[in-house]
Amino acid sequence: MARAVPLPRKALTTALAWTIGVLMFFPILWIGILAFRTEVDAIRPPLQVLAAPWTTESFAAVQQRSNYLRHFTNSVVIALGSTAIALLVAIPAAWSMAFVPSRRTKNVLLWMLSTKMLPPVGVLIPIYLIFRDAGLLDTRTGLVIVLTLINLPIVVWMLYTYFREIPAEILEAARMDGATLRSELLFVLLPMAVPGIASTVLLNVILAWNEAFWTLNLSAARAAPLTAFIASYSSPEGLFYAKLSAASIMAIAPILLIGWVSQRQLVRGLTFGAVK
Amino acid sequence: MGRIHLHGVSKSFGPVTVIPPLDLAIEDGEFVVFVGPSGCGKSTLLRLIAGLEDVTEGRIEIDGRDATRIPPARRGLAMVFQSYALYPHMSVRRNIAFPLRMAGLPRAEQDRRVEAAARVLNLTDYLDRRPGQLSGGQRQRVAIGRAIVREPAAFLFDEPLSNLDAALRVGMRLEIAELHNRLGTTMIYVTHDQVEAMTMADKIVVLNAGRIEQVGSPLDLYRRPRNLFVAGFIGSPRMNLLGGEEARRHGAATIGIRPEHVRITPEGGPWRGTIGVSEHLGSDTFLHVRCDGIPEPVTVRAGGEVGLHHGDTVFLTPDPAGLHRFDDNGQRIE
Numbered sequence: 001m002a003r004a005v006p007l008p009r010k011a012l013t014t015a016l017a018w019t020i021g022v023l024m025f026f027p028i029l030w031i032g033i034l035a036f037r038t039e040v041d042a043i044r045p046p047l048q049v050l051a052a053p054w055t056t057e058s059f060a061a062v063q064q065r066s067n068y069l070r071h072f073t074n075s076v077v078i079a080l081g082s083t084a085i086a087l088l089v090a091i092p093a094a095w096s097m098a099f100v101p102s103r104r105t106k107n108v109l110l111w112m113l114s115t116k117m118l119p120p121v122g123v124l125i126p127i128y129l130i131f132r133d134a135g136l137l138d139t140r141t142g143l144v145i146v147l148t149l150i151n152l153p154i155v156v157w158m159l160y161t162y163f164r165e166i167p168a169e170i171l172e173a174a175r176m177d178g179a180t181l182r183s184e185l186l187f188v189l190l191p192m193a194v195p196g197i198a199s200t201v202l203l204n205v206i207l208a209w210n211e212a213f214w215t216l217n218l219s220a221a222r223a224a225p226l227t228a229f230i231a232s233y234s235s236p237e238g239l240f241y242a243k244l245s246a247a248s249i250m251a252i253a254p255i256l257l258i259g260w261v262s263q264r265q266l267v268r269g270l271t272f273g274a275v276k
Numbered sequence: 277m278g279r280i281h282l283h284g285v286s287k288s289f290g291p292v293t294v295i296p297p298l299d300l301a302i303e304d305g306e307f308v309v310f311v312g313p314s315g316c317g318k319s320t321l322l323r324l325i326a327g328l329e330d331v332t333e334g335r336i337e338i339d340g341r342d343a344t345r346i347p348p349a350r351r352g353l354a355m356v357f358q359s360y361a362l363y364p365h366m367s368v369r370r371n372i373a374f375p376l377r378m379a380g381l382p383r384a385e386q387d388r389r390v391e392a393a394a395r396v397l398n399l400t401d402y403l404d405r406r407p408g409q410l411s412g413g414q415r416q417r418v419a420i421g422r423a424i425v426r427e428p429a430a431f432l433f434d435e436p437l438s439n440l441d442a443a444l445r446v447g448m449r450l451e452i453a454e455l456h457n458r459l460g461t462t463m464i465y466v467t468h469d470q471v472e473a474m475t476m477a478d479k480i481v482v483l484n485a486g487r488i489e490q491v492g493s494p495l496d497l498y499r500r501p502r503n504l505f506v507a508g509f510i511g512s513p514r515m516n517l518l519g520g521e522e523a524r525r526h527g528a529a530t531i532g533i534r535p536e537h538v539r540i541t542p543e544g545g546p547w548r549g550t551i552g553v554s555e556h557l558g559s560d561t562f563l564h565v566r567c568d569g570i571p572e573p574v575t576v577r578a579g580g581e582v583g584l585h586h587g588d589t590v591f592l593t594p595d596p597a598g599l600h601r602f603d604d605n606g607q608r609i610e
Contacts, residue, residue, distance in 0.1 A: 170327050173361035177375035177422065178349040187374075190363045 034245035058246035075225035082147035098163035162196025226251035278430035278462030295467035355422035379508035430462035528601035537598025545591035573601035
């Protein structure tokens with residue numbers, strides 16, 4: 001039974017929650033507003049910005065100046081490609097760590113995660129040089145490779161926690177029933193792990209979509225994804241707030257939409273295993 | 277065929293030896309029960325036979341063929357797990373058909389065998405349900421169905437009834453025993469419940485700390501326990517085990533006598549005592565008697581209706597034929 005909460009307290013917590021929610025969402029909201037202002041209106045004081053008339057001229061300008069579709073395609077290829085490859089590597093890895101753990105499994109997991117704590121800029125120069133020599137600079141292939149590697153620890157870790165929830169006896173039963181390792185993974189483990197895999201894919205696509213450091217440093221014109229598209233509206237020609245905002249909205253809209261539609265799955269995925 | 281022979285099989289997890297080398301012969305068609313307290317290694321032994329654990333040393337032969345390094349899928353054995361281990365995302369039909377599908381049987385043959393198994397196990401009406409929609413007893417039957425469709429050389433049961441409630445357990449026990457009679461296939465059954473062991477087994481293997489304490493038919497073990505552990509483990513309520521002066525009088529370190537071998541003799545007898553707790557089961561009454569000069573309470577089985585109560589003084593006479601004697605090492609003295 002739900003606890004009875006007195007009305008004033010309910011009102012207070014509701015107001016607090018809305019305040020925090022709005023504060024967190026405010027930057028996005030502001031970008032959304034700026035995107036629909038003229039360049040001149042966008043740099044006025046906040047209240048005048050709010051009062052200024054709505055216009056879509058920034059979007060038109062952005063679309064005219066750069067090829068949104070090419071950046072968008074690059075983003076899709078890089079995000080989906082790196083996620084797919086990461087899954088191919090991570091599923092067997094997580095399987096072995098979850099179901100045939102050795103004494104060092106925990107250490108391996110922590111070590112993998114620790115690579116995420118390394119500042120990326122620390123390895124930028126060696127990776128840049130390797131990419132240059134391998135001819136991978138400004139190629140989608142190169143970006144897929146680097147994003148796969150960057151996100152692999154998180155993918156392995158997430159899948160590992162999902163797999164751990166699956167009773168080992170069921171996989172043993174499959175083995176007794178004559179399943180080869182491949183059938184065991186394909187017909188038993190993966191169907192049971194579908195919710196976990198789905199949220200892993202979702203999170204990884206979002207991470208890859210938004211990744212800016214490597215995509216900006218390793219791409220120029222041909223392979224540049226939407227992050228580079230946004231960045232192209234910042235410094236070099238001065239700050240154009242309205243166009244920058246319009247570009248940002250165009251870049252984050254697809255992923256925002258995916259996140260919105262799948263938020264239940266996403267939240268379940270991120271808290272999965274917290275309570276049995 | 278389902279002959280399973282273990283030769284010097286041992287298992288260690290790192291530095292910890294859970295099963296010191298042991299030999300065991302299981303003949304075709306036998307119903308063998310591994311019984312022992314929890315942690316005695318009985319499940320590990322079963323998993324070694326199944327191939328789910330690698331043996332550290334020794335050899336496992338199935339039907340005369342060295343199976344030590346053969347993966348579980350190719351040993352021709354079927355296993356029923358304690359948790360049933362059904363595939364939750366598949367219907368009952370697909371669960372039962374899974375081993376056949378893995379064996380690459382034609383679809384029609386799969387269907388035929390699944391239908392046949394479902395009829396035997398009363399599952400026909402449930403074939404299109406998911407395991408989550410079944411009761412515990414039905415899930416257990418699906419797990420058994422999945423095992424029988426393969427027509428394995430032997431069935432392995434790992435405490436299959438311990439998740440069921442008491443009434444269902446007795447029913448399933450009979451069903452499994454009946455299945456064994458009908459199929460005549462070797463069955464190895466692990467349990468910690470000595471009643472299950474006594475009622476189902478052709479041959480009981482009593483395990484303690486990874487060692488085999490005794491192998492024999494249920495009545496063998498009951499009548500002639502080889503050592504104190506078996507004497508205390510088999511039989512319910514357990515055998516009275518008495519030490520001290522009373523045992524020395526019989527030339528033993530410990531004597532054992534089952535509750536049904538102690539008679540209440542109103543006129544007098546060698547042991548005089550006071551009744552403590554009495555348990556009335558209807559058909560039997562178990563009296564726990566504190567006897568003079570014997571530190572341990574003595575359990576006595578009396579008839580269904582005895583007019584004796586807490587605090588009454590009684591005389592007990594042990595039946596000399598039912599007396600077991602054990603030496604300092606707990607081994608039986610003949």
